[in-house]
Amino acid sequence: MKKIFWVIFLLQAAGAGMSAQEVPFHKGVQFTNWFQEQDAHHVQFTKYTKKDFEQVRSLGCDVVRLPINLHFMTGGAPDYRIDTLFYYFLDQVVDWSEDLGMYLILDNHTFDPSGNTSPDIGEVLNKVWQQMAAHYRNRSSLIMYEVLNEPHGISDELWNGIQEGVIRTIRQEDTVHAIIVGPAGWNSYRHLDSLPAYEDDHLIYTFHFYDPFLFTHQGATWTNPSMQNLAHVPFPYAADSMPSLPDDLKGTWVESAYNNYNHTGTESYVRQELDIAVAFQQSRQVPLYCGEFGVYMKNSKNTDRVRWYGIVRQYLEAHGIPWTMWDYHGGFGLFVKGGNDMFEHDLNIPLLEALGFNVPEQTPYVRKADSTGFMIYTDHIAPGVYSLSYGTGQYDLYSRAYPNNGVFCLKWEEAVQYNALSFDFRPDKDLSRLRQEGYALDLIVRSGIPGHKFDLRFLDTKTEDPGDHPWRMNYTLDEQKFPADGRWHHLHIPLTAFVEGGAWDNGWYEPEGKFDWTEIDQFQIVNEYDIFNGNGSLFFDNIHVTNQDTARVYVIPVFAPPGEPVTGDPDVIRIFPNPVRDYLFIESTRGGALTFRLMDVYGQVLLRSSFRDKTEVCLSGLKRGLYFVKVEGEDNLNLVKRIMKI
Numbered sequence: 001m002k003k004i005f006w007v008i009f010l011l012q013a014a015g016a017g018m019s020a021q022e023v024p025f026h027k028g029v030q031f032t033n034w035f036q037e038q039d040a041h042h043v044q045f046t047k048y049t050k051k052d053f054e055q056v057r058s059l060g061c062d063v064v065r066l067p068i069n070l071h072f073m074t075g076g077a078p079d080y081r082i083d084t085l086f087y088y089f090l091d092q093v094v095d096w097s098e099d100l101g102m103y104l105i106l107d108n109h110t111f112d113p114s115g116n117t118s119p120d121i122g123e124v125l126n127k128v129w130q131q132m133a134a135h136y137r138n139r140s141s142l143i144m145y146e147v148l149n150e151p152h153g154i155s156d157e158l159w160n161g162i163q164e165g166v167i168r169t170i171r172q173e174d175t176v177h178a179i180i181v182g183p184a185g186w187n188s189y190r191h192l193d194s195l196p197a198y199e200d201d202h203l204i205y206t207f208h209f210y211d212p213f214l215f216t217h218q219g220a221t222w223t224n225p226s227m228q229n230l231a232h233v234p235f236p237y238a239a240d241s242m243p244s245l246p247d248d249l250k251g252t253w254v255e256s257a258y259n260n261y262n263h264t265g266t267e268s269y270v271r272q273e274l275d276i277a278v279a280f281q282q283s284r285q286v287p288l289y290c291g292e293f294g295v296y297m298k299n300s301k302n303t304d305r306v307r308w309y310g311i312v313r314q315y316l317e318a319h320g321i322p323w324t325m326w327d328y329h330g331g332f333g334l335f336v337k338g339g340n341d342m343f344e345h346d347l348n349i350p351l352l353e354a355l356g357f358n359v360p361e362q363t364p365y366v367r368k369a370d371s372t373g374f375m376i377y378t379d380h381i382a383p384g385v386y387s388l389s390y391g392t393g394q395y396d397l398y399s400r401a402y403p404n405n406g407v408f409c410l411k412w413e414e415a416v417q418y419n420a421l422s423f424d425f426r427p428d429k430d431l432s433r434l435r436q437e438g439y440a441l442d443l444i445v446r447s448g449i450p451g452h453k454f455d456l457r458f459l460d461t462k463t464e465d466p467g468d469h470p471w472r473m474n475y476t477l478d479e480q481k482f483p484a485d486g487r488w489h490h491l492h493i494p495l496t497a498f499v500e501g502g503a504w505d506n507g508w509y510e511p512e513g514k515f516d517w518t519e520i521d522q523f524q525i526v527n528e529y530d531i532f533n534g535n536g537s538l539f540f541d542n543i544h545v546t547n548q549d550t551a552r553v554y555v556i557p558v559f560a561p562p563g564e565p566v567t568g569d570p571d572v573i574r575i576f577p578n579p580v581r582d583y584l585f586i587e588s589t590r591g592g593a594l595t596f597r598l599m600d601v602y603g604q605v606l607l608r609s610s611f612r613d614k615t616e617v618c619l620s621g622l623k624r625g626l627y628f629v630k631v632e633g634e635d636n637l638n639l640v641k642r643i644m645k646i
Helices: 002-015 050-058 084-100 121-136 156-173 189-194 253-259 267-284 302-318 349-354 432-436
Strands: 027-030 063-068 103-108 143-146 179-181 203-209 288-293 374-378 385-387 394-399 409-413 420-429 440-447 453-460 472-478 489-494 520-526 537-546 573-576 583-588 594-599 605-611 614-618 625-633 637-645
Touching (some): 050 084, 084 143, 084 625, 084 637, 121 156, 156 179, 156 189, 189 267, 267 288, 288 302, 573 637, 594 614, 605 614
Parallel strands (some): 027 063, 143 179
Antiparallel strands (some): 374 537, 394 409, 409 537, 420 520, 440 537, 453 472, 453 520, 573 583, 583 614, 594 625, 625 637
């Protein structure tokens, strides 16, 4: 009940608008490379959890900026309909933020640093933001919309007009939530004055700050030209500490910046540049927020990096300008370089202090041998496991093609030779004890590729020893292990059955008996034998390491290659309406006993009943989001349909 009153209060407060210069949050971080994927089916949702939000909140943050490749979360032109799977994921993040009382900025980060912003981008912006505003208009004022990250290569006048149109589009659906607007020129503070006085009293203006760029982006590969070879530029400038300019940067704009660094690489210059944003705030009397600032850690000295952050943070706060640093985990983040990015062990304490964050206790991390089994994939990639899949093959982390259990399975197709589904363990694992105690790799697998043959393998770590390499332990699967019949098959493969297979390390190395089960870096599924030939698919479900050989293969319709029949007839079942508010109706024309199950996205059964011709299901007690209806009957009927509760 308290939460209901809190949400009502926030909605009322938001509807009243903001007074000049007022921004309701103060400081925060950004959860990058989470929703910045090519589509919703590649989002590794478990990369962050509610616990991460709780930990960030404990640092003193009251806001998270969430970069989203929003345009990629749609079906593309011409309609740009947002994928309901994306809503399912994002709705949970919104829930976490509201539960914790943290602001959440939905940042449209559909952004390509190598390409100019299209003059026609208004078409897609209006379509996606109309849908987003309609979907989130009834959520609390903790949720905010950011139109587009860093528009560039487009004139101020053209961009300002496009942004004004998007504001109007959002307001047609949602008059409650704050909209964050920024200038062209990469959201540069130097372009703030080019922004018009938009006729909306519930806007927050934003800018980004990365000056002096020579210092903040040394080591960056995405700049033009690449600054990968530039390292150890000091801050502040010190002539005797300046590195020589790499040859590949001579004759470029970087050389000019290098020659002028004695002027720009100073504390006074940083404050002078920030004064441009301060002057805009004071003259316009509008809410202003620094959406990004940071120093890339790869080639910068930590002491200099920490000093820069402290100067920028203190100057922003002295002038009442809230901020979100780029990023949290990542090359600009809060964790020490080369660590495991673990909250309890790897935070960069001097950096936290410079940013005015609370400093949690840190303890050394000691890896111990795993003593229990663990999941790698079941409906989602497991927390602590990260996708590093590579190659041209297509994969879907959330395939609805008749999963063995739960609501999703992992689909892989069109992979060429040596492509791999790769799962990185962070931190690395010690499987030596599990191997000694008889544990196995357990999975459910399905193939529609006649003559299939591929490898499962573990990779150990590559140390600094020049004689060490990422050694492999392999297990080969082919039609002798399970048939290519389009049905699910259960495999229980003892870890002792894996055979050492050498290493690739810029060249091939034959096995030397050096594989180390105490230092496991990755698990991989590899197209070692070029099995796909452009056709067919492999499916995987419930991949885990366990000592229990009890997995059940459910009788479901065959997901067959083209031209082969699928058993069961889903056309005899009608499920409506979709989206649904309070009541869902299921009708059958087939006769006979049927079983209905309503499941959440994790596969947990929420409702279950039996019926014959039709049934009515009350959903009024469920929160909005994505659910799955499963109807089973005789003659191998198995129908699963995705529904949206609104």
